[in-house]
Structure formats: structure tokens, C-alpha cells
Amino acid sequence: xxxxxxxxxxxxxxxxxxxARRMWWLYRVSRTGQPAPERIAAVREHPxxxxxxxxxxVVGQRKLLQWSVPGTAHALTFWGFTVLLLTIIxxxxxxxxxxxxxxxxxxxxxxxxxxxxxxxxxxxxIITFTVIRLRTDPKRIGRESRFAGSxxxxxxxxxxxxxxxxxxxxxxxxxxxxxGDFPYIHxxxxxxxxxxxxxxxxxxxxxxxxxxxxxxQVAVVMGFLIFIAxxxxxHIFMAPLNVLFSRRPNGLGALQxxxxxxxVLDFEEADPDTDIFGxxxxxxxxxxxxxxxxxxxxxxxxxxxxxxxxxxxxxxPKKLIMDLRDHALAKGxxxxxxxxxxxxxxxxxxxxxxxxPLVGDAAANGVIDPDVLWSCTNCGACxxxxxxxxxxxxxxxxxxxYQVLIESxxxxxxxxxxxxxxxxxxxxxxxxxRRAEWMEGLGxxxxxxxxxxxxxxxxxxxxxxAGALEDRARKTTRAIATLLHxxxxxxxxxxxxxxxxxxxxxxxxxxxxxxxxxxxxxETLNEAKPRTIVASCPHCFNALANEYPQLGGNYEVIHHxxxxxxxxxxxxxxxxxxxxxxxTYHDPCFLGRHNKVFSPPREIMERVPGVQPQEMHRCKDRGxxxxxxxxxxxxxxxxxxxxxxxxxxxxxxTNPDTVSTACPYCLVMLGDAxxxxxxxxxxxxxxxxxxxxxxxxxxxxxxxxxxxxxxAPPAG
Ligand code: SF4
Ligand code: SF4
Numbered sequence: 001x002x003x004x005x006x007x008x009x010x011x012x013x014x015x016x017x018x019x020a021r022r023m024w025w026l027y028r029v030s031r032t033g034q035p036a037p038e039r040i041a042a043v044r045e046h047p048x049x050x051x052x053x054x055x056x057x058v059v060g061q062r063k064l065l066q067w068s069v070p071g072t073a074h075a076l077t078f079w080g081f082t083v084l085l086l087t088i089i090x091x092x093x094x095x096x097x098x099x100x101x102x103x104x105x106x107x108x109x110x111x112x113x114x115x116x117x118x119x120x121x122x123x124x125x126i127i128t129f130t131v132i133r134l135r136t137d138p139k140r141i142g143r144e145s146r147f148a149g150s151x152x153x154x155x156x157x158x159x160x161x162x163x164x165x166x167x168x169x170x171x172x173x174x175x176x177x178x179x180g181d182f183p184y185i186h187x188x189x190x191x192x193x194x195x196x197x198x199x200x201x202x203x204x205x206x207x208x209x210x211x212x213x214x215x216x217q218v219a220v221v222m223g224f225l226i227f228i229a230x231x232x233x234x235h236i237f238m239a240p241l242n243v244l245f246s247r248r249p250n251g252l253g254a255l256q257x258x259x260x261x262x263x264v265l266d267f268e269e270a271d272p273d274t275d276i277f278g279x280x281x282x283x284x285x286x287x288x289x290x291x292x293x294x295x296x297x298x299x300x301x302x303x304x305x306x307x308x309x310x311x312x313x314x315x316x317p318k319k320l321i322m323d324l325r326d327h328a329l330a331k332g333x334x335x336x337x338x339x340x341x342x343x344x345x346x347x348x349x350x351x352x353x354x355x356x357p358l359v360g361d362a363a364a365n366g367v368i369d370p371d372v373l374w375s376c377t378n379c380g381a382c383x384x385x386x387x388x389x390x391x392x393x394x395x396x397x398x399x400x401x402y403q404v405l406i407e408s409x410x411x412x413x414x415x416x417x418x419x420x421x422x423x424x425x426x427x428x429x430x431x432x433x434r435r436a437e438w439m440e441g442l443g444x445x446x447x448x449x450x451x452x453x454x455x456x457x458x459x460x461x462x463x464x465x466a467g468a469l470e471d472r473a474r475k476t477t478r479a480i481a482t483l484l485h486x487x488x489x490x491x492x493x494x495x496x497x498x499x500x501x502x503x504x505x506x507x508x509x510x511x512x513x514x515x516x517x518x519x520x521x522x523e524t525l526n527e528a529k530p531r532t533i534v535a536s537c538p539h540c541f542n543a544l545a546n547e548y549p550q551l552g553g554n555y556e557v558i559h560h561x562x563x564x565x566x567x568x569x570x571x572x573x574x575x576x577x578x579x580x581x582x583x584t585y586h587d588p589c590f591l592g593r594h595n596k597v598f599s600p601p602r603e604i605m606e607r608v609p610g611v612q613p614q615e616m617h618r619c620k621d622r623g624x625x626x627x628x629x630x631x632x633x634x635x636x637x638x639x640x641x642x643x644x645x646x647x648x649x650x651x652x653x654t655n656p657d658t659v660s661t662a663c664p665y666c667l668v669m670l671g672d673a674x675x676x677x678x679x680x681x682x683x684x685x686x687x688x689x690x691x692x693x694x695x696x697x698x699x700x701x702x703x704x705x706x707x708x709x710x711x712a713p714p715a716g
Contacts, residue, residue, distance in 0.1 A: 004215060009095075011219050015221070018226045022229035023237070026294060029332040030291060032283050033283060033286050033289060034284060035262035035287070036286035039245045042245075042248065053243060053246075053248070057387075058239060058240045058243055061075040063386070063387040069128065070128070073125040073132070074125065077122050077129075080122035084166075084169070087173075089102055091172070091214060091221075094181070098176075098179070098181040099181050106183050112186070119170060122166050130159060133155065133159075138150075143312075146300030147300050148300070149303070149322070150299075151232060155232075157231075158233055161227060172213035176210055178195055179203055235388055238291060242292060242389055242390070246391065247394075250384070250389065251389070251390075251394055252393075254542070255397050255507070255547065257511075261275070267512055277402055278400070278402030278509065279358065279398040279401070280358060280402040282327055282328045282335075282367075285328075285395070296322060296325060298318060302381070303382075305382065305385050307377060307381070307624055307627065308643070313375040314369060314375065315372045317392045319372075320392065321390060323367055324368070330350065334346060334350050334354040358402075359399055373399055373403065374410070374635065376396045376630050379629055400508065401509040401510075404509035404510050413634065421500055425499035426499070427504055428469055428470075432496035434468070435469065436495045437474075438467070442482065446485075446493055447491070448492065449495070453528050453531075457490050460530035460533045461480065461481065461492070461536075462493075462541075463498060464501075466664035467536050472664075472667055472671055473667055476667065477536060479693040479694045480693045483567070483693060484563075494524060494528065497524050501540045502515070502517035503543045503547075504539075505517065506547070518547070522548060522552065525553060525555060526553070532558060533555050534560055534563050535559060536664070536693070537665070538591035538595070538662065538663045541590070546595075561662045564604055565599075568607050575700055577609070577698060577700075578608075578699070580610035581610070581612070582614050583614065584614045584651050584659055585605060585659075585660045587623030588666045591663060592621065592623050609699065614654040614656060618650060626661075626665065627642065627643030627647070627669050628644075642673065643669075644672060645673045647670060647673065648670055648674055652677070657686065659689040659690075660690055662691055663691075667690075670689050674689055
């Protein structure tokens with residue numbers, strides 16, 4: 001008896017000491033990161049929301065369950081281990097007294113039943129994981145596997161560890177039944193089966209098995225604890241924290257402003273020598289960034305949805321987080337060293353790790369390759385999928401900011417776009433004088449705001465650079481204006497006073513140019529005082545609605561599909577001319593995933609007579625990018641398959657007559673891919689891409705009638 005107590009306590013002391021030491025070291029490394037007071041403030045300000053998010057994301061396993069089979073297996077394992085904490089209490093009680101029972105509930109048949117039920121559920125979970133891992137083994141299917149690049153050896157060890165925890169538990173409980181020490185009589189169906197197998201060995205041998213299995217269980221649990229602290233399974237402890245401190249509702253929509261030392265950077269006062277511009281080294285990340293790195297489970301859900309990875313680019317959001325984490329851990333001793341003298345005494349490999357550039361090619365031994373950094377389209381699929389709420393786009397953007405603002409290192413072809421934004425206010429450098437050209441020949445006057453809008457102007461139509469200056473996007477702009485005019489909506493535009501929202505500059509990493517353009521627009525908008533802004537470009541929509549409030553510009557902003565769907569529902573627009581076509585809708589990432597506008601474009605299509613909508617396999621929150629976001633529109637795509645071609649290949653799989661979308665970037669990118677397919681004889685000549693506004697305009701305007709039926713009221 002004394003021996004088993006001593007062995008049990010020694011095993012426990014060893015396990016807890018090693019695990020606690022590791023956790024303390026990880027905590028100290030994370031403290032070398034920058035402060036993130038806004039995360040703590042958000043948690044303090046909304047305790048109700050904190051409880052809700054923990055209940056749904058952690059306890060409810062919401063995101064994991066979106067993948068039905070692996071999600072259910074994970075939920076069974078997670079809930080199983082939560083319930084099995086009761087058996088850990090019982091094991092430690094039994095160390096001291098073999099007939100121990102938890103006070104009050106310790107003899108309830110229900111408790112014995114759920115302990116057995118969840119032990120079996122955990123076994124079912126790990127069998128499912130085993131099958132999934134065998135079927136998706138990266139050694140067999142290469143980068144198609146979401147586990148490609150993950151530490152698969154450690155994952156097998158974890159499955160073995162979980163199996164041993166449950167196996168030793170059931171053996172120990174079965175033996176207890178035979179020795180008469182077991183606190184439960186009814187409901188323990190699994191323990192009784194094991195007890196039945198062990199019964200022929202006799203009471204004496206069952207006593208030995210009981211003690212051995214009990215100590216084995218303590219050893220396995222403690223070994224598992226140490227393994228968790230040193231492996232990717234750290235997420236068991238970190239995930240609830242990471243979810244708690246994550247951005248609400250998630251890391252999509254707005255990019256975060258640049259922060260240095262926990263404060264938003266003011267460009268007027270910022271000093272490159274003392275302030276942090278983006279992330280140039282690992283300790284420039286905040287502790288929340290480091291928590292993200294420590295929390296990654298290497299599940300590869302993000303990787304499986306990433307358009308860059310799917311088209312053979314070197315970027316995997318999972319690998320990016322893993323590489324940052326590995327570097328942070330390897331540089332940890334250097335970061336924690338008390339001073340130069342202590343750093344000098346560190347092993348050579350740690351000193352070498354400390355001088356690695358955060359971003360650099362293979363020759364420079366960089367942690368993140370520039371091709372990885374610049375392949376991201378900011379589509380948000382990784383953030384949407386991540387079950388532990390890691391914020392990949394924030395990290396990518398922060399590293400881009402350092403590269404652009406401090407190193408002046410970025411894809412050279414994007415330099416022209418940045419220069420045009422700075423000098424002309426649009427990415428093509430066409431200038432504000434040409435922003436009114438799209439209105440020519442409309443057949444009605446579009447009011448151009450000059451000063452405050454009149455009280456009777458319901459909407460300010462934000463046309464956007466593409467909508468005003470790009471030939472294909474101009475057709476959408478004309479369709480929207482015509483529809484608004486037809487519906488009798490009082491609207492105005494800014495015309496030459498409108499300038500780029502700054503989205504491409506911000507997504508590229510040039511916060512300075514973004515800030516300059518945004519402030520100029522905010523000044524114009526504050527003078528115009530719009531009741532509601534209707535934007536046709538999802539990137540403008542996202543910047544105006546979600547990012548301008550960071551600079552003091554607060555407006556009500558809607559997307560044109562939301563307004564048009566409402567006008568159709570209210571009977572102000574009536575689609576009558578049939579469009580008898582099979583149409584597949586492509587979700588723009590910045591409208592759909594980033595801003596959750598999925599239904600209005602589909603509602604419009606459903607109301608057009610004759611339209612047969614066909615969904616692509618990857619749609620709505622799992623939509624696949626066109627390849628233009630994250631300023632990729634202005635960069636060459638030299639590696640792998642073109643993302644727009646991949647998307648059009650998928651669209652062609654639905655055999656459509658037309659592809660529709662609701663974004664000028666998507667219109668251009670997918671239009672280019674369709675043109676290339678036609679040239680190669682791989683798509684029918686009749687295939688076209690249109691904005692849903694164009695589709696609606698074709699149906700609302702009687703065929704052959706170029707004139708709108710109702711006059712537009714003037715703006716103020
Ligand atoms: S935002 Fe999109 S492209 Fe960028 S890493 Fe995430 S999934 Fe990949
Ligand atoms: S970042 Fe999130 S989704 Fe991607 S591997 Fe890590 S835990 Fe999984």
C-alpha cells in the first residue's frame with residue numbers, strides 16, 4: 001500500500017514538475033512579445049460574450065463540428081477527456097484507499113455509466129482518427145493531404161497515449177470489480193466486460209492487476225502531460241485562452257491598425273528607431289501572436305482551404321504558423337538571456353537562430369520565404385477554418401508592413417500601383433478627371449455631390465476605382481446606376497472627389513499610403529454627410545465599413561447586392577425579361593467570408609425569371625478566391641497554377657452559360673481566365689462573366705428598351 005502511494009506520488013511529482021517548468025518557460029517567452037492591451041480590454045468589457053464564445057467554440061466545438069467526421073471524433077475525445085477527469089480523481093483517491101469513492105456522487109450508477117460511455121467514446125474517436133490519418137497520409141498523397149508538413153510522428157504518439165490512458169483505466173476498473181473495490185454496481189457496461197475477461201485469473205491476481213494498472217494509468221497520464229507541454233498538443237491548454245483573446249467576431253474584415261508597444265502608431269509622431277513598424281523579428285509579435293503560434297494543432301484545415309497552397313504556391317498558412325512557432329521556441333533562450341554576456345555563452349545554434357532574418361529567401365536563411373509572404377490573397381479561408389481562432393492574415397500583413405515600410409522589399413511590379421495611388425489616387429494612375437467617364441451616354445443625369453448631400457438623397461453611391469476606370473467594371477457601375485434610377489432611388493456620386501479607399505496599399509503593407517488616402521476620403525465624406533453609402537466593390541465596402549472607423553470615419557455602408565435585393569423584395573425593381581441560363585455564382589471573399597454577405601446576390605438571381613443557379617462545390621464560407629485580394633491583383637503570379645484558372649476550371653465543372661459575381665476584382669480576374677480558356681478551346685465562346693447587377697438590369701429593362709422608365713429625383 002505504502003509502496004503504491006510512494007510510486008504514484010513520485011510519478012506525479014515528476015510529471016507536474018516537468019510540465020510546470022515547460023509552461024513557465026513558454027509563458028516567459030511569450031512575455032518577450034509586445035503588449036496587446038486591446039485584447040485584455042475586450043475580454044474585460046464583454047464578459048457575457050466571453051462566456052458565450054468559450055461555450056460555443058471550446059465546449060461546443062462549433063468549428064470542429066463543421067467537418068462532420070473528424071469533428072465528431074474530436075468532440076468525442078474532448079468531451080470524453082472532460083468526463084474522464086472524474087476517473088483521475090478516483091485514481092488518486094484509490095492510491096490512498098482502494099475502496100475510495102467520490103463524495104456524494106461516487107456510487108451513482110449514472111456517474112459510472114457516463115465514465116464508461118465516454119471511455120468507449122474516446123476509443124471510437126481515436127479509431128476514427130487512425131483511419132483518417134491512414135487515408136490522408138502525406139507520404140502517400142503528398143500536398144493534397146492536410147497533414148502535409150505537420151509533425152505526423154508526434155500525432156501517432158498522441159493517439160497511442162490516449163489509447164493507453166483509456167486502456168489502463170478500463171483494465172484497472174475491470175480488476176476492481178473482481179476485487180470488490182469498485183464503487184459502482186450498475187451502469188458500468190464496459191468495465192464489466194473487462195472484469196468478466198479478468199475474472200478467471202482469481203482475486204489475488206486481480207489485486208495485482210488493479211495496483212499495476214492504477215500505477216500504469218498515473219504514469220501514462222503524467223507522461224502524456226509532459227508530452228502535451230512539449231508538443232503541438234499544447235493546444236489542449238492554449239486553445240481556450242487563444243479563443244478567449246481572439247478578435248471578435250473573428251480575425252476577418254478589418255485589418256488591425258499598426259501598433260507599437262501596445263499603442264496605435266501615429267505616423268506624424270512615429271520614429272523608426274524606437275517604434276515598431278510591423279513585424280521585423282519574432283519578438284515584434286505581441287504575446288497574442290505568440291499564443292497563436294503555441295496554439296496551432298497542425299490540423300491543416302487552413303492549408304486544405306488555402307488557394308495559394310491549392311495551386312502549388314509555397315504558402316501554407318499552417319506551415320507559416322509552425323515556422324514562426326519553431327523559430328520563437330528556438331530563439332527563446334536568447335530572448336530570455338539576461339544580457340549580452342549571457343547571450344554570448346549560449347550554444348552556437350541558438351545564436352545562429354537569433355540572427356536569422358524573419359523574412360528572407362533560402363540563401364539568407366529566412367524564417368519565412370518572401371514567396372510565402374507575398375503569395376497570400378488575404379482571402380480569409382484560413383482564419384475562417386481555424387478551430388482555435390488563429391489570425392493568420394494579421395500576422396502576414398504585419399510582416400508585409402515591415403518589408404514595405406522599413407526594408408522597401410516587395411514584388412517590384414507592385415511599385416507602380418503604390419506610386420499611382422500616392423500621386424493619382426487610383427491604382428492605374430488614370431487620375432480623377434476620368435472618374436466621371438462611366439456616366440456618359442447613360443440617358444439620365446447622375447447627380448455628382450458638391451458639398452453636403454441634400455436631405456432627400458438616400459444613398460451615396462461609392463463607385464470605386466475599378467468601377468469608375470476599368471472597362472469591364474464600368475458596365476457593372478452603369479447597371480447599378482440604371483437600376484437605382486429605375487427604382488426611383490435618390491442617389492448621388494462623388495465623381496472626381498472620390499479617391500481610392502487605400503485597400504490595395506493596406507493589404508500590400510503600405511499603411512502610410514492607406515492612411516493618407518483614407519484621411520482624404522474621410523474628409524470628403526464628412527463634408528458630404530451621406531445617410532448611407534452603397535459600395536459596389538467589396539474591397540471598398542470592407543475598408544469603408546470596417547477599417548475607416550479606426551481613423552474616425554463612421555458610416556453606414558451596404559453593398560450594392562444588398563440594396564438591389566431589397567429593392568426587388570420591395571417591388572421597386574421587377575425582373576420580367578427571362579434570362580434562361582445556367583448561372584454559377586462566385587462568392588467574392590471580401591463580400592462573403594469577410595463580411596458574411598452570402599444571400600443577397602443569390603436572392604437577386606433567384607428572382608430573375610429563367611435563371612437556373614448552379615452552386616460550385618466550393619461556395620459561400622468555403623468559397624475559393626479569384627486570386628486578386630491582398631493586392632495580388634497587382635503582382636505577377638509566377639509560381640504554380642493561376643488561382644483564377646483553378647476557379648474557372650471549377651466553374652466549368654457546373655457547365656454554366658454564365659458565371660456571375662459581385663466584385664470588380666473577381667470580374668476582371670475570372671474574365672481573364674475565361675478568355676484564356678476560350679483561346680485554348682477549353683470553354684465555349686458564349687461563356688461570359690457578369691456582375692449580378694448586370695444580370696438584374698437585363699431582366700428589369702424590357703428587351704430593346706435602353707431607356708429607364710422613371711425619372712431620377714435630383715440630389716441636393
Ligand atoms: S488568407 Fe487565403 S491565401 Fe492567405 S494564407 Fe489564408 S487561406 Fe491562404
Ligand atoms: S492554424 Fe489553425 S487550422 Fe491551421 S493547422 Fe493550425 S490549428 Fe489547424
